[in-house]
Structure formats: C-alpha cells, structure tokens
Amino acid sequence: MSEVHTARRARLRDPAGRTAALVSHPANLRYLTGCAPPGAALLVGPDARDTLFLSPHATGRPTADPDAVTAADLGAEPRRLPEPGDELRFRSAGESGDPAVAAARTAADLGVATLAVEEHHLTVARHRALTAGAPHLPLADLGRTVEQQRLVKDEEEIAALRIAAEITDQALGELLESILVGRTERHLALELERRLIDHGADGPAFPTSVATGPHAGVPTHTPTDRRVEEGDFLSVRMGARYRGYCCQIGRTFVIGTAPADWQIELYDLVFAAQRAGREALAPGVECRAVDRAARQVLAAAGHGGAVETCTGHGVGLEIGEDPRLSPSAMSKLDARVPVTVEPGVHLPGRGGVRIDDTLVVRSLADGGPELLTITTKELLAL
Amino acid sequence: MSEVHTARRARLRDPAGRTAALVSHPANLRYLTGCAPPGAALLVGPDARDTLFLSPHATGRPTADPDAVTAADLGAEPRRLPEPGDELRFRSAGESGDPAVAAARTAADLGVATLAVEEHHLTVARHRALTAGAPHLPLADLGRTVEQQRLVKDEEEIAALRIAAEITDQALGELLESILVGRTERHLALELERRLIDHGADGPAFPTSVATGPHAGVPTHTPTDRRVEEGDFLSVRMGARYRGYCCQIGRTFVIGTAPADWQIELYDLVFAAQRAGREALAPGVECRAVDRAARQVLAAAGHGGAVETCTGHGVGLEIGEDPRLSPSAMSKLDARVPVTVEPGVHLPGRGGVRIDDTLVVRSLADGGPELLTITTKELLAL
Structure with a gap:
C-alpha cells in the first residue's frame, strides 16, 4: 500500500517547488499515509520530503530520543509502522507540542515560499500558533484539494467498500431472521452493531438508527426504548466501516403478516423514487439531475415537502x-464515484419509509451503476 | 433545568452591554442550553436576547416557515423543545446556511461593538465566513471562558456523574462474574458497552479499552482479536456517559489462580502510586502536586520513564x-472539581497495570475526596 500513498502525496506536490502543503484533516491524513494518529499533521514538501508529525500527547511517555516513534505512538487505528524504504518519515512534534507547528517550522527550514494549510479544518487558535511558530512563512489555503483527490476511488478502495457492504448485508440479514416484536430500538441497534463487528467490520460507519412506528422514516432518528409492535413500520439505517471505508444501507419493513394499504402505497412510492435516482446514475450526469429524478416522483405524489x-x-x-445529490449541487458525476441514493418520506405521527443504497457510478459499457448493498428491497412483512 | 441554563448564560453576558458571545463548541452549547444539535451556534447578546440557531442540515426538510423549529430539528441527543416561558429562542439559520453566520448577522443588528467567538473551536474558513457575513462587526476571542465556567460542578452535575459511575461499576462487575479465558479483547469491549447501555447509560463516554497479556496497561489500547489466556494481566478502561456526563474507571486483573510475583509487585506499586494521588486531592492543592505524589512513587521504584x-x-x-494533572499544570484544585487519578506502568513485551478512578475534590470538612468509581482495587485473580 505504501506505493499508493506515495503516489497520492506526489499529486499534492507543487511542481514549481515553492509551496509546501500541511494536511491535518484525519480522513485526508489516512488517505495520504495509511494512518491518522490523533492530532497528527503531514507535511508534503517540494521534493518528496514527506513527514508525518505526531503529537507528544499521543506519544504519552517521554523517551530518550525525542524523535523516536514507537508502535504505541501510532495508537490510532490502524497501526502503521514506518516501513523499510518508506519515503514517509515519522517524527515526534517535540517541544512545540502541536504537530502542525512542528511541521510549519520544518517547512520554514526547507525554505519554501508558502505553506498551504487546510483552513476548513484548522481552528483559528491553531492557525495563530502556526504563525507564531514560523513567523516569516506566509500561510495560504489548501482548501479541499485532498477531498477532491478522494472523490474518484481506485479499484482497491472500491473493493474495501464492497466488503463493507457485504458485512452490512450479513448483519442486517441475520437480524431479519430473529424475532423483533417486543424488542426496543436501542437493543436492536446495539445488536446490529455487534454483528457488524462479528463479521469483521472496524466498527459502525455511523451510529445505527433503528426507528419503529411513528419514528420510522426519520433519517437521523436516535434509537429509543420504544418496543417494536405489530403493524409498525420498522426502518433501519446502518453501515459497516471496513479498512476505513464507510458504506450505508437503509431498509424499511412492516411488522406483522399484512401491511396496511397506506403502508404499501407509501412504500411503493419511495421505492419508485429510489429506483429513479439509482437509474439516473451515470458518468457525466449532473448531481442535481439524480436528485431531481428521485425527488420528482415524490413531489408528483404530493410528498415533495417531506x-x-x-x-x-x-x-x-x-x-x-x-x-451531494441535492437541488443546488452543480457538479457532475464521474465513473468510480461511490454514492448513496436515499430518498424517504416521513409522515408526522404515522411513520414513514426510507430506502438507502450505496452504489458505484459506472459507465453503461462497464455494466452501469454497481449496487453494493444487495439486501432485498421488496416490502418484507416480518 | 431551564433556570440553571439561564443562570449559566447570564454569567457569560457582558455587563457593559458592548460585547456579544458566540458559542459553537458542542459541550459548551450543551452546558449553556441543555442541547447541542450538530453545527448549532448560540448567541448570548447583551440583554438576554439569547437565540439558539440551528443548522438547516440538521433541520432537513424545508418548511413553510423558515424559522420554525420542530422536534426533528433537535435530532441530536438529548431532544429539547422550546419550553413555554423559555428565555432561549430557537431559530433556523435560514438562508445563510451556517448558524454561526446567522448569529453574527443578528449580533450586528443588535448593535454590539464586538462579537467574541471560540477561536479554539471555529475553523479558519468558518471564521472568514463570519467576517463576510457581518463585515462591520469586529470579532474577538472568547477563549475558554465557558470551559472555565464548567470546571467546578454543581451538585446536580455531580449527581449525574455519580450515576454514570454506578452504571460503570455495574457493567464491569457483571463481566467479572463471567468466564473470560478464550474471549477476545474486541468481544469483551463490546460486551461491556452493551452492558453500559443496558444499565441506562447514554452510551460509552469513550471507546472501551480491553487489553490482555502484553497489551495490558497500554492506556489507549484499541481492542484486538487477541484472546484472554491463563496468566495474563487483563486491563479494562471504560466509562458510562449519563445525561451527557462522562466518568472513567480503569482496573487490572490477573487471569488464573495465582498471580506471578512480578505481577503482584507491579500491581502493588501502581496501587500505591494511585492511592498517593487520590490522597493528595484537596481544594487549594496544585494540580502538579497531585501528579507528583503519584509519579514519585513510580519513579522511586525505577518506573518513572514508563x-x-x-x-x-x-x-x-x-x-x-x-x-490536567501533569508536571507542567500550574492551576490549583477547587472543591467540586471531578478528576481522574490514573497512573499506570507498561513494560514492553510483558504487559502492565493501570488503576483509574473518578473522584470529586471535597474539603476535609466535607469528608475529603469523594470516590465515584467504587469497584474494588484489590488484585483479583479471575
């Protein structure tokens, strides 16, 4: 993997050799180095002088060699030790305390003209500490350069997402085979998270939401002590994180033998909207067109406001x-961009339906959108 | 509770009426209002014009009244709805998108001379958006004013911590009654977190660490698939969050009938260090003196470097x-400040011992330090 990270860092390097980049956002650090210890900072210098600085607070114990790095220093998951021949050098932040300040001082020593920092991640206080630590080094904004690099995934990243989705499907499938009536939302959510880990996930990609009865269909519902009852809609939104990669699934079920007519109608509607969104996914398509495809099905049925x-x-x-797949999103989709399609309708007091899938945008020649979360979307009565 | 929050916000109000405060750090928001929806910001104006702004991303669905706030808008735990007679007004951020920007515009409309913001929490990009949103309003640094307010707890906060500790003791106690040999660190950690929730916790206060054999005693150990073996040290570090309040316990056990001599020696040493730290806790004592009390016991036995x-x-x-209880901490303890005392020693390749308690600083007249985490600190062989 080391070569992949080296290549990613090389794309961030200023060919003119005048600017160095300081990366502090944890997901960006992980993308560029394979690890993200708490508070760490990565300096990408003009000529492959890449250095990952680590916080002394992460380090914990003082050592005789202040620059020495041990396995414990990389306590954040995943552990990653300097490999022989690794271009990336691991360094302690030393006396400055803040790895970003240590990186700024090193950049000043390298003689770069500017240091580009992630202004959407650094706090005002930390930015000021950089200026104080390297007073003659002008700071610029790196912006979301690394996030832009991360948009289109390579096949290794997609493989990790595929495994995350398999784990998620397994955990959800097992739950559906058990008896649900009488159990609380909180216990079902915990059970799902335990099963994710049983099947090899790093952990849940986000807090699992289980919503019953009137709560069903609320997208960010926090599980409560409400118990599953006959006749309920039950909506689940969950996902595994595998090797750092996060997927998402959402499904809605009915509890009992026969769904009511309004439940079937609402379900069919959300399903049609979700299918329209999925089918609109293709390289070159505007994100807002995908959003519109799903949204207009709901709006035509009078649920546009929900x-x-x-x-x-x-x-x-x-x-x-x-x-983002939203009405104001101006960008276009590319091949190998994984996205969720997740319209839903919630009727206050009655409940609602959500259907979320994770898919990878692929050209028609490559078989069209690749569905990662394959749990059935038929309306199951459990 | 509403009066408590009103009083806390009043302490933040500028008596001269010239400065407004903008609070964005989630724990500070919760302290001052009882809730902290994602991305929210609180404006404390000069004369009780308090407004909690909500993110439109949390709000989700567009409504006919852009300033209306519903239960779903307060999706973050805990839910808190505007109460009748509540001085705090709940408002949507509206078109600006960022609640902090909306708050800055309102502050400008109120005619304050300065807006004090939390520079240790706001990012550089968000700070710039505030300046763009309210260009004639000078920004200042509120610093850690609210964090300072939060240092000394009232008895209601301590009661929440006491319940968090009870839950933690119960969850840990149940685990000790079960068979441990052959189970993995990851499964034991999950089991402990499930039990925390069973006993009424909001959730774990931090990721539960279970460390066996050579991992034991590493403070931030991430649980692995290593299984518990006879003769292992087993160290657990965990805590419940209850009504937002977080506690911490750490205990180390031996697996099997008879601990080895080196295990007994190391345990007794860490226990003595931890007791020295606990006994040093009193109002008016320097934080570094508490640290020194614990640290010098370990140093005298040759474990100062660990x-x-x-x-x-x-x-x-x-x-x-x-x-912080550290050699460089210059502040002094006050009564009703809850702290952990948690020295430990880790011997690379062999394992180690940690003993962590949560206590509340109390004067001798009030009975001395109040121990919240009461699980035994005898060396148990399990």
Whole structure:
C-alpha cells in the first residue's frame, strides 16, 4: 500500500517547488499515509520530503530520543509502522507540542515560499500558533484539494467498500431472521452493531438508527426504548466501516403478516423514487439531475415537502463526502464515484419509509451503476 | 433545568452591554442550553436576547416557515423543545446556511461593538465566513471562558456523574462474574458497552479499552482479536456517559489462580502510586502536586520513564477536561472539581497495570475526596 500513498502525496506536490502543503484533516491524513494518529499533521514538501508529525500527547511517555516513534505512538487505528524504504518519515512534534507547528517550522527550514494549510479544518487558535511558530512563512489555503483527490476511488478502495457492504448485508440479514416484536430500538441497534463487528467490520460507519412506528422514516432518528409492535413500520439505517471505508444501507419493513394499504402505497412510492435516482446514475450526469429524478416522483405524489435537502451523498473514508445529490449541487458525476441514493418520506405521527443504497457510478459499457448493498428491497412483512 | 441554563448564560453576558458571545463548541452549547444539535451556534447578546440557531442540515426538510423549529430539528441527543416561558429562542439559520453566520448577522443588528467567538473551536474558513457575513462587526476571542465556567460542578452535575459511575461499576462487575479465558479483547469491549447501555447509560463516554497479556496497561489500547489466556494481566478502561456526563474507571486483573510475583509487585506499586494521588486531592492543592505524589512513587521504584504525561484529568460533559494533572499544570484544585487519578506502568513485551478512578475534590470538612468509581482495587485473580 505504501506505493499508493506515495503516489497520492506526489499529486499534492507543487511542481514549481515553492509551496509546501500541511494536511491535518484525519480522513485526508489516512488517505495520504495509511494512518491518522490523533492530532497528527503531514507535511508534503517540494521534493518528496514527506513527514508525518505526531503529537507528544499521543506519544504519552517521554523517551530518550525525542524523535523516536514507537508502535504505541501510532495508537490510532490502524497501526502503521514506518516501513523499510518508506519515503514517509515519522517524527515526534517535540517541544512545540502541536504537530502542525512542528511541521510549519520544518517547512520554514526547507525554505519554501508558502505553506498551504487546510483552513476548513484548522481552528483559528491553531492557525495563530502556526504563525507564531514560523513567523516569516506566509500561510495560504489548501482548501479541499485532498477531498477532491478522494472523490474518484481506485479499484482497491472500491473493493474495501464492497466488503463493507457485504458485512452490512450479513448483519442486517441475520437480524431479519430473529424475532423483533417486543424488542426496543436501542437493543436492536446495539445488536446490529455487534454483528457488524462479528463479521469483521472496524466498527459502525455511523451510529445505527433503528426507528419503529411513528419514528420510522426519520433519517437521523436516535434509537429509543420504544418496543417494536405489530403493524409498525420498522426502518433501519446502518453501515459497516471496513479498512476505513464507510458504506450505508437503509431498509424499511412492516411488522406483522399484512401491511396496511397506506403502508404499501407509501412504500411503493419511495421505492419508485429510489429506483429513479439509482437509474439516473451515470458518468457525466449532473448531481442535481439524480436528485431531481428521485425527488420528482415524490413531489408528483404530493410528498415533495417531506423530502430531505439531499437525496444522496458520496461515501469513502468519511460517511458524508462529496458529491451531494441535492437541488443546488452543480457538479457532475464521474465513473468510480461511490454514492448513496436515499430518498424517504416521513409522515408526522404515522411513520414513514426510507430506502438507502450505496452504489458505484459506472459507465453503461462497464455494466452501469454497481449496487453494493444487495439486501432485498421488496416490502418484507416480518 | 431551564433556570440553571439561564443562570449559566447570564454569567457569560457582558455587563457593559458592548460585547456579544458566540458559542459553537458542542459541550459548551450543551452546558449553556441543555442541547447541542450538530453545527448549532448560540448567541448570548447583551440583554438576554439569547437565540439558539440551528443548522438547516440538521433541520432537513424545508418548511413553510423558515424559522420554525420542530422536534426533528433537535435530532441530536438529548431532544429539547422550546419550553413555554423559555428565555432561549430557537431559530433556523435560514438562508445563510451556517448558524454561526446567522448569529453574527443578528449580533450586528443588535448593535454590539464586538462579537467574541471560540477561536479554539471555529475553523479558519468558518471564521472568514463570519467576517463576510457581518463585515462591520469586529470579532474577538472568547477563549475558554465557558470551559472555565464548567470546571467546578454543581451538585446536580455531580449527581449525574455519580450515576454514570454506578452504571460503570455495574457493567464491569457483571463481566467479572463471567468466564473470560478464550474471549477476545474486541468481544469483551463490546460486551461491556452493551452492558453500559443496558444499565441506562447514554452510551460509552469513550471507546472501551480491553487489553490482555502484553497489551495490558497500554492506556489507549484499541481492542484486538487477541484472546484472554491463563496468566495474563487483563486491563479494562471504560466509562458510562449519563445525561451527557462522562466518568472513567480503569482496573487490572490477573487471569488464573495465582498471580506471578512480578505481577503482584507491579500491581502493588501502581496501587500505591494511585492511592498517593487520590490522597493528595484537596481544594487549594496544585494540580502538579497531585501528579507528583503519584509519579514519585513510580519513579522511586525505577518506573518513572514508563509514566504518561498526565496522571489524571478533569471529567464532565467531555471525558478529557481541565484541569490536567501533569508536571507542567500550574492551576490549583477547587472543591467540586471531578478528576481522574490514573497512573499506570507498561513494560514492553510483558504487559502492565493501570488503576483509574473518578473522584470529586471535597474539603476535609466535607469528608475529603469523594470516590465515584467504587469497584474494588484489590488484585483479583479471575
């Protein structure tokens, strides 16, 4: 993997050799180095002088050699030790305390003209500490350069997402075989998270949401002590994180033998909207066109007001990444961009339906959108 | 509770009426309002014009009234709805998108001379958006004013911590009654977290660490698939979060009938260090004196180099709060400050011992330090 990370860092390097980049956002650090110890900072210098600085607070114990790095220093998952021949050098932040300040001082010593920092991640206080630590080094904004690099995934990243989705499907499938009536939302959510880990996930990609009865279909519902009852809608939103990669699934079920007519109608509607969104996915398509495809099905049925601001989003090392599938999203999709498609309708007091899938955008020649979360979307009565 | 929050916000109000405060750090928001929806910001104006702004991303669905707030908008735990007669007004951020920007515009409309923001929490990019949103309003640094307010707890906060500790003791106690040999660190950690929730915790206060054999005693050990073996040291570090309040316990056990001599020796040493730290806790005592009391016991036995930079820290709405118990900590303890005392020693390749307690600093007249985590600190062979 080391070569992959080296190549990613090389894309960040200024060919003119005048600017160095300082990366502090954890998901970006992990993308560029394979690890992200708490508070760490990566300096990408003009000529392959890449150095990952580690916090002394992460280090813990003082050592005779202040620059020495041990396995314990890389306590954040995943552990990653300097490999022989690794271009990346691991260094302690030393006396400055803040790895970003140590990186800025090193950049000043390298004689670069500018240091580009992640202004959307660094706090004002930390930015000021950089200026104080390297007073003659002008700071610029790196912006979301690394996030842009992360948008299109390579096949190794997609393979990790595929495994994350398999784990998620397994955990959800097992739950559906058990008896649900009488169990609480909180216990079902915990059970799902335990099963994710049983099947090899790093952990849940985000807090598992289990919503019953009137709660069903609320996208960010926090599980309560409400118990599953006959006749309920039950909606589940969950996902595994595997090797750092996050996927998402959402499904809605009915509890009991026969769903009511309004439940079948609402389900069919959300299913049609979700299918329209999925089928709109293709390289070159505007993100807002995908959103519109899903949204207009709901609006035509009079449920336009009950839809979220986004009907999908990118996934990867973070669960909510670019692109956004929303009415105001101006960008276009590319091949190998994984996204969720997740319209839903919630009727206050009655409940609702959500259907979320994770898919990878592929050209028609490559078989069209690749569905990662393959749990059935038929309306199951459990 | 509403009056408590009103009083806390009043302490933040500028008596001269010239400065407004903008609070964005989630733990501070929760302290001042009782809730912290994602991305929210609180404006404390000069004359009780308090407004909690909500993110439109949390809000989700567009509504006819853009300023309306529903239960779903307060999706973050705990839910808190505007109460009748509540001085705090709940508002949507509206078109600006960022609640902090909306708050800055309102502050400008109120005619204040300065807006004090949390520079240790706001990112550089968000700070710039505030300046763009309210270009004629000078920004200042609020610093850690709210964190300072949070240092000394009231008895209601301590009661929440006491319940968090009870839950933690119960979960750990149940685990000790079960068979441990052959189970993995990951499964034991999950089991402990499930039990925390069973007993009424909001969730774990921090990721539960279970460390066996050579891992035992590593403070931030991430549980692995290593199985518990006879003769192992087993160290557990965990804590419940209850009504937002976080506690911490750490205990080390031996697996099998008879601990080895080196295990007994190391345990007795860490126990003595931890007791010295606990006994040093009193109002008016320097934080570094508590650290020194624990640290010198370990140093005298030749283990000074294996000790963390901190031997304890404050707890409350965050698991790691001020004060720090470290050699460089200059502040003094006050009554009603809850802290951990948690020295430990790790011997590379062999394992180690950690003993962590959460206590509340009390004067001798009040009975001395109040131990919240009461699980036995005898060396148990399990």
